[in-house]
Amino acid sequence: xxxxxxxAAVLLWALLFLPALLFxxxxxxxxxxxxxxxxxxxxxxxxxxDSDAAHSLRLWQEGKAIELSVxxxxxxxxRGEMPAAFxxxxxxAQTVAERTxxxxxxxxxxxxxxxxxxxxxxxxxCTAYLTEExxxxxxxxxxxxxxxxxLEAVSxxxxxxxxxxxxxxxxxFHSSSAGVTATSGEVWTADLPYLVSVESPESADTVPNYxxxxxxxxxxxxxxxxxxxxxxxxxxxxxxxxxDVVRTDTGRVESATIGGVAVSGQDLRRIFSLRSTSFTxxxxxxxxxxxxxxxxxxxxxxxxxxxxxxxxxxxxxxxLQWYYTGITIEDYTTP
Numbered sequence: 001x002x003x004x005x006x007x008a009a010v011l012l013w014a015l016l017f018l019p020a021l022l023f024x025x026x027x028x029x030x031x032x033x034x035x036x037x038x039x040x041x042x043x044x045x046x047x048x049x050d051s052d053a054a055h056s057l058r059l060w061q062e063g064k065a066i067e068l069s070v071x072x073x074x075x076x077x078x079r080g081e082m083p084a085a086f087x088x089x090x091x092x093a094q095t096v097a098e099r100t101x102x103x104x105x106x107x108x109x110x111x112x113x114x115x116x117x118x119x120x121x122x123x124x125x126c127t128a129y130l131t132e133e134x135x136x137x138x139x140x141x142x143x144x145x146x147x148x149x150x151l152e153a154v155s156x157x158x159x160x161x162x163x164x165x166x167x168x169x170x171x172x173f174h175s176s177s178a179g180v181t182a183t184s185g186e187v188w189t190a191d192l193p194y195l196v197s198v199e200s201p202e203s204a205d206t207v208p209n210y211x212x213x214x215x216x217x218x219x220x221x222x223x224x225x226x227x228x229x230x231x232x233x234x235x236x237x238x239x240x241x242x243x244d245v246v247r248t249d250t251g252r253v254e255s256a257t258i259g260g261v262a263v264s265g266q267d268l269r270r271i272f273s274l275r276s277t278s279f280t281x282x283x284x285x286x287x288x289x290x291x292x293x294x295x296x297x298x299x300x301x302x303x304x305x306x307x308x309x310x311x312x313x314x315x316x317x318x319x320l321q322w323y324y325t326g327i328t329i330e331d332y333t334t335p
Contacts, residue, residue, distance in 0.1 A: 060117035079135045080128030084146035087310035091153035093319040100162040100171035161332040164194045174296025176207045178278035182298035194324045200305035207304045214290040221288045232259030242283040252277040
C-alpha cells in the first residue's frame with residue numbers, strides 16, 4: 001500500500017512540474033554571470049556597471065551630506081557651470097571635464113573642508129551646482145529646453161573620462177582666457193604635462209565682460225593691501241607704490257612689488273577681487289586702476305573657448321584634446 005502511494009505521488013509530481021522544468025527559459029552565462037566558472041561579466045553588464053547612474057557619491061550641500069548618483073551630480077554641475085545656450089559639443093566637453101575632475105578628486109581622498117562628503121557646491125573648493133528646482137527658477141519658461149540639453153550632454157558622454165598615464169587627470173577649467181591658457185605651474189606649484197599653454201579662440205565679441213576695470217582710490221588700495229600685508233611701506237602718492245611687475249610667458253602677472261613687498265599675481269587677484277591675473281596696473285597720483293582680460297585662473301579648458309571651437313565645427317573630443325595635451329578619452333573603469 002505504501003509503495004502504491006509513493007508511486008502515485010511521484011507520478012503526480014512529474015505531471016505537475018516536469019513540463020515546467022523542460023520548457024522553462026534557460027538562463028545563460030551572459031544573462032547570469034555568476035553561473036560561469038570564471039564569473040565572466042557580459043559586455044553589456046560591464047558598461048552598465050561603470051555608467052554614471054551606477055556610481056554614487058556624497059555631496060556636501062547646505063550643511064549636510066546627501067547621496068546621489070554621478071549622473072544626477074553631473075546634471076546639477078553642468079546646470080551651474082556652463083550656460084545652457086552654449087553649443088551642444090561644448091556642453092558635452094564640459095560634462096566629460098566635470099566627470100574626470102570628479103573621479104580625480106575622489107581618488108585623492110577626503111577634503112578638510114567637507115570630510116563627510118566627496119564634493120561640495122562651493123565653486124572655490126569644488127564646482128558650482130544647480131538643482132533642478134533652482135534651474136526652473138533661473139531659466140523660467142526656457143527650463144524645459146535648457147534642461148533637455150543638459151540631460152542630453154550627460155547621457156551622450158556617459159562614463160567618458162580623460163586619462164593620462166592610466167589615471168584620471170586634474171581636469172580643471174575656467175570661464176575665459178586672454179588669448180592663451182596658462183600652464184598649471186603658473187598658478188600652482190607643479191607643471192603637469194597635460195596642462196600646458198595653448199591658444200584659445202574666444203574674444204571680446206563673444207564673452208560678456210571679457211575686459212573689466214577695477215579702480216581704487218589711494219586710500220582704498222592701501223587699506224585692502226595692508227590688511228593682507230601689514231608690513232607694506234607707503235610713499236606720498238599711489239604712483240610710488242607699484243613697481244617691478246613680472247609677467248609669465250603667457251602674459252599673466254607673476255609678481256609685483258607693492259609698498260616694498262613682493263607679492264604674487266594670484267595674491268593681487270585675491271586681494272582686489274580681480275577676474276584674472278591677466279591685468280595691467282596703472283598707478284596715478286590718487287588712484288590705482290587694474291585693467292583685466294578674461295575670467296578665471298586660466299588653466300585647462302576655457303569654457304568660452306570651447307564654445308567658440310564647437311561653433312567652428314569641432315567635436316567634444318577634439319575640444320578636450322585641444323585643451324588637455326596628450327590625453328586619451330576612455331570609458332571609466334572602477335579602480
